[in-house]
Amino acid sequence: MTHARAYAAADTLIVGAGPAGCLLAKRLSEDPHHRVTLVEAGGRDNYPWIHIPVGYLYCIGNPRTDWCYRTEEEGGLNGRSLGYPRGRVLGGSSSINGMIYMRGQARDYDHWAALGNAGWDWQSVLPYFRRSEDHYAGASDAHGTGGEWRVERQRHRWEILEAFRAACAEQDIPPIDDFNLGDNEGSSYFQVNQRRGVRWNASKAFLKGLEARENFTLITDAEVDRVLFDTGGEKPRACGIRVCLDGAFQTLAADQVILCAGAIGSPSILQRSGVGPRALLDALAIPRVHELPGVGANLQDHLQLRMIYRIQGARTLNEIAGSWRGKLGMAWQYLLKRSGPLTMAPSQLGAFARSDPDQPSANLEYHVQPLSLPAFGEPLHDFPAFTASVCNLRPASRGHVTIRSRDMRQPPRIAPNYLSEAEDRRVAVDAIRLTRRIAGAPALAPYRPEEIKPGPDYQSDAALAEAAGDIGTTIFHPVGTCKMGQNPQAVVDDRLRVHGLDGLRVVDASIMPTIVSGNTCSPTLMIAEKAAAMMLEERQWQAIGRETPAAAEANVS
CATH class of the missing domain: 3.50.50.60 (FAD/NAD(P)-binding domain)
Structure with a gap:
């Protein structure tokens, strides 16, 4: 007993x-x-x-x-x-x-x-x-x-994320140094709770x-x-x-x-x-x-819409983690220097933007990652890609x-009760369209981004609202x-x-x-x-x- x-x-x-x-x-x-x-x-x-x-x-x-x-x-x-x-x-x-x-x-x-x-x-x-x-x-x-x-800077950088940040600037989302001064509109690397x-x-x-x-x-x-x-x-x-x-x-x-x-x-x-x-x-x-x-x-809660883009000409975690040599290299980097991909937060680059000009302040948050996978817990894709997850910061829906x-x-x-309010569905549609404009900006053109998720077939407001329901997932808030x-x-x-x-x-x-x-x-x-x-x-x-x-x-x- x-x-x-x-x-x-x-x-x-x-x-x-x-x-x-x-x-x-x-x-x-x-x-x-x-x-x-x-x-x-x-x-x-x-x-x-x-x-x-x-x-x-x-x-x-x-x-x-x-x-x-x-x-x-x-x-x-x-x-x-x-x-x-x-x-x-x-x-x-x-x-x-x-x-x-x-x-x-x-x-x-x-x-x-x-x-x-x-x-x-x-x-x-x-x-x-x-x-x-x-x-x-x-x-x-x-x-x-x-x-x-403890609050520190992240210890690893990716070429494709630098390009995404430049693309944000081309869509009037300026680079800033610090998200935590009271107005977080802009793009920057997230500060993290690491030592x-x-x-x-x-x-x-x-x-x-x-x-x-x-x-x-x-x-x-x-x-x-x-x-x-x-x-x-x-x-x-x-x-x-x-x-x-x-x-x-x-x-x-x-x-x-x-x-x-x-x-x-x-x-x-x-x-x-x-x-x-x-x-x-x-x-x-x-x-x-x-x-x-x-x-x-x-x-x-914040519902994130996980948009995935296949790219060319830059390495992402998909290829590095997809081979035993890559995994071994990451392990050595971490063991010897506490650096490299194993120090990565789930998202490295952030951006705060307005889904439309009438918003009183930034109402969207991006978590951008140099990787992609079909769903959380599944293996990474076997091609280079990045994920731009975007969430509505001020949802009207209540559960x-x-x-x-x-x-x-x-x-x-x-x-x-995600997306139960019409306003949330409208913001979701606007968020997908803004992400597409960023992906189509000149700074990302050298990497030829190809939308994998939700995919280019979704174009009308109704189709994009349906796509939001398919790709939306909690960001744990x-x-x-x-x-x-x-x-x-x-x-x-x-x-x-x-x-x-x-x-x-x-x-x-x-x-x-x-x-x-x-x-x-x-x-x-x-x-x-x-x-x-x-x-x-x-x-x-x-x-x-x-x-x-x-x-x-x-x-x-």
Whole structure:
């Protein structure tokens, strides 16, 4: 018989050791008198492929590191279901993602503030981006140095990507140096979360050395079933969690619980806990603790359209990785110099552009790669090619995440509802046409690009919209399912406290009311950094027996 281990009660219990959970664990345990427990469903990040940048190919779709979710069959994708990777390992999705350091646009955060979320505008959140940053260029008004989150330039260049960047310039998408200054329109090489050619995940950044703190406990291989509540007060209060540990269910007690399980995990745990839409809870016979209709709603994601072009006259990874000599050469480059193709992020060159001139700012993001393959997980093509993946940064479509049963072993229903809105289909058509103009620009003419996917037969608006449904796939940026705000669909307030409950916060990408205009890992770290600052402020005020000014104002209102 397996016996569960015993753990002391914590002051703060954090669910999920992804980017947000790792950062919070470090910040909140800095006070030696405050006991912090971090619980992760996955295992240690000791799988070698996590740390070699190109190893994401062996981590995504691998149950050792990935939840291996799938979406429902999507009407907007012509009936297809997509794999939906989410990290299940220390570091969370930062252990399997594309390593791209991206903040989004200033207007994203100003919009959050305009929705009534005080303190979430660009100027207010910029210091929290800088606080954890260790930027290769050093400290500046825009960037920080000396923090835990390492940001470096990429270590490899490709001739065909240089030509694509020049072609962008010929289509009025200018070269820029830095995507992270608040306006990312233009083309540049992505900055990456690496240290000298090795992936830099949130576990390395924030958990290294933390287990030496006597007030910190890390529990791995422990899947959380639900949050537990004390219902004897004016409001239900989170008092712990029920977790499967060593093959048995166990209760872990805490004064407060913070869900950092991500845009899929956090709403699923809340729903199993009796916090969510009334109809769902009643249908599954889950006792209602608190009705919150927005739990699991408002799912947003970036759908990428993977356009593939066969070329001539330049080498791509297809040929290099297609021979044993090429593979051996790449391995030696990496072992000797930590350089070469094995240091590659999934995408090297980026571009932000407008799908039409009426857009207020760049609403498209390109991830350009010197390689091609029929579908993720399949072998590379046996001819030289590049892939220009383009996504709509501000999709109008909204989806949802709902549990199927009370059994945590059952994966939730994930329905992004891609391309369900006419506006998203229009942007997709415009994005394909813009990509074709870039591919047809003079700078790429020497390489004679030939469109392989979706192919030149698709020309009309209707045909291109259908093609978008055929070639679209997730770029792994789900957000919004526990959104921040004050309207009836909001789940947390602007201090990330769950509405109607005490002792419970959500701190991860699920709190974004609208998706950011770029990759989502580093914005999630910013959210956690700001949350940590707010909680530490509250702790200081409580130490002198007073509420924070913000909390007092909230209670009065």
